[in-house]
Amino acid sequence: MGYAIGTMAQSTRGTQLTLTNIARSFNGRAALSPLSFSVQPGEFISLLGPSGSGKSTLLRMIAGLETFDQGHLVADNADSRSFVFQDAALLPWRTVLQNVSLPLELSGANGDPEQALSLVGLSEARDLFPNQLSGGMKMRVSVARALVSQPSLLLLDEPFAALDERTRYRLQEELRCLWTSMGMTVVFVTHSASEAVFVSDRALVLSNWPGRVIEDHAITLPRDRTHKLRADPAFIREVSYLSGVMP
Numbered sequence: 001m002g003y004a005i006g007t008m009a010q011s012t013r014g015t016q017l018t019l020t021n022i023a024r025s026f027n028g029r030a031a032l033s034p035l036s037f038s039v040q041p042g043e044f045i046s047l048l049g050p051s052g053s054g055k056s057t058l059l060r061m062i063a064g065l066e067t068f069d070q071g072h073l074v075a076d077n078a079d080s081r082s083f084v085f086q087d088a089a090l091l092p093w094r095t096v097l098q099n100v101s102l103p104l105e106l107s108g109a110n111g112d113p114e115q116a117l118s119l120v121g122l123s124e125a126r127d128l129f130p131n132q133l134s135g136g137m138k139m140r141v142s143v144a145r146a147l148v149s150q151p152s153l154l155l156l157d158e159p160f161a162a163l164d165e166r167t168r169y170r171l172q173e174e175l176r177c178l179w180t181s182m183g184m185t186v187v188f189v190t191h192s193a194s195e196a197v198f199v200s201d202r203a204l205v206l207s208n209w210p211g212r213v214i215e216d217h218a219i220t221l222p223r224d225r226t227h228k229l230r231a232d233p234a235f236i237r238e239v240s241y242l243s244g245v246m247p
């Protein structure tokens with residue numbers, strides 16, 4: 001896989017989230033029905049649902065980027081949150097290392113960009129520019145940029161959806177491995193049941209518009225996950241279960 005777990009490992013503590021009766025409408029039209037759930041420190045959960053079910057809206061609320069009309073959202077130990085979007089959104093005039101350094105420059109926080117790059121296996125690419133990178137490499141840089149501040153909460157919005165299947169599988173594996181060593185809380189948005197099953201330990205399934213939680217499902221698979229798990233009957237059972245529950 002080509003990346004190493006270094007001194008950043010085990011350095012983060014996870015955020016605890018408690019959402020109570022959160023709801024949101026846009027222009028008088030409900031996007032999210034009142035919903036309640038909590039996420040324990042260090043948990044890796046997926047928000048799984050069809051397009052338009054409100055997953056991104058919910059994730060943005062957790063990030064503090066979106067308001068809600070009613071309810072309470074409490075985030076304990078959330079001093080450092082990072083967001084990874086589907087588009088890697090790198091600055092083309094900055095090198096890979098300079099892109100990863102950006103959050104530290106903006107916030108004045110301490111962090112080690114070289115270490116973050118090494119975590120995603122891109123030390124060798126530190127002086128390249130974004131237009132010299134493949135789609136998978138760009139997303140790794142985006143993940144490194146999110147990790148550089150050692151977040152207690154990592155939020156990802158369909159980060160691998162635009163990648164080819166092989167790269168997507170590899171990045172799912174890498175993300176899972178990074179989480180097992182770093183221990184932050186992760187909330188991962190996806191519309192793919194197999195992706196939710198592979199990366200996370202729990203899936204919250206959202207209904208069709210307006211979104212509400214229709215299933216809160218614990219994924220009972222080993223903590224360490226490699227590609228061969230995809231052929232395991234237990235994995236296939238979980239995917240089939242969640243696919244059946246999804247609207």
Ligand code: ADP
Nearest residue numbers: 026031049050051052053054055056057058209
């Ligand atoms: P998902 O991520 O599951 O595809 P979204 O959270 O993006 O769903 O959107 C949920 C619903 O809320 C959609 O119907 C979408 O059109 C609507 N919505 C989201 N953001 C806005 C906005 N800023 N203004 C108006 N409608 C919005």
